[in-house]
Amino acid sequence: MITIGRARPWLYTQLTAAAAGLAIAASAAAHHSFAAHFDMQTTTEIEGRVTDIRWVNPHIKIYVEDSSGESWEVEAGPVNLVSRMGIDRELFKVGETIRARGSPGRRGAKTMYVSNVLLANGTELLVGPNARPHWGASAVGDASGFFVAGDLALPEGAQPSLFRIWTPLISAFPRPRGAPVLTSEGERAQAAYGIDSQVVTDCEVPGMPFAMMSP
Numbered sequence: 001m002i003t004i005g006r007a008r009p010w011l012y013t014q015l016t017a018a019a020a021g022l023a024i025a026a027s028a029a030a031h032h033s034f035a036a037h038f039d040m041q042t043t044t045e046i047e048g049r050v051t052d053i054r055w056v057n058p059h060i061k062i063y064v065e066d067s068s069g070e071s072w073e074v075e076a077g078p079v080n081l082v083s084r085m086g087i088d089r090e091l092f093k094v095g096e097t098i099r100a101r102g103s104p105g106r107r108g109a110k111t112m113y114v115s116n117v118l119l120a121n122g123t124e125l126l127v128g129p130n131a132r133p134h135w136g137a138s139a140v141g142d143a144s145g146f147f148v149a150g151d152l153a154l155p156e157g158a159q160p161s162l163f164r165i166w167t168p169l170i171s172a173f174p175r176p177r178g179a180p181v182l183t184s185e186g187e188r189a190q191a192a193y194g195i196d197s198q199v200v201t202d203c204e205v206p207g208m209p210f211a212m213m214s215p
Helices: 009-030 079-084 144-151 184-193 198-203
Strands: 044-054 061-066 071-075 097-104 111-118 124-126
Touching (some): 044 071, 061 097
Parallel strands (some): 071 111
Antiparallel strands (some): 044 061, 044 097, 061 071, 097 111, 111 124
8 A cells, every 4th residue: 555645746646647547558458449359251159158257348258168178258249238238147147058159259369259149048149239030030139229219309308418328320330320531541541451441440539429339
């Protein structure tokens, strides 16, 4: 424990700045670029026993051990999105066997950005906002309310205000609506990058309220 007296206010300032810097760095590392970590053009499936569940923002993570004993990190969206889709933490049980379908990690990483989960009782969960039933005709998970919430009218008598529940207007998770507008230099950089139109949305710091998607 460090005791800071009145004679050393500069030390308090430095410690506060250092703590803030570490918090920002940790947040940036947790809220990563999807295209950089996952092959979003490929789909794979795994089956295994759930060993741990981390139901936290900005990304839910479920750890699964497959039949060969290897551990997979199965990643989903933020708690506020997944919960609003009708999927709760209680549906997952440590020790149960599940199947997961989604985009695999790049460079052979044992990670996955999940879209569909098949529980031990046969219930299929649509964990990704754009997921469709894969193992059956019906499933649990509806993201339609998330995508239209921003268009809903204010309650009767309510006034527009910043102090409300914010919902981003997006056409496809996690991209903002509309194509990016690039300068000639940006167009050259995108052509060199070579992954469709993700160069701006994956690398540019998002503005408000897009940045508030995962409070």
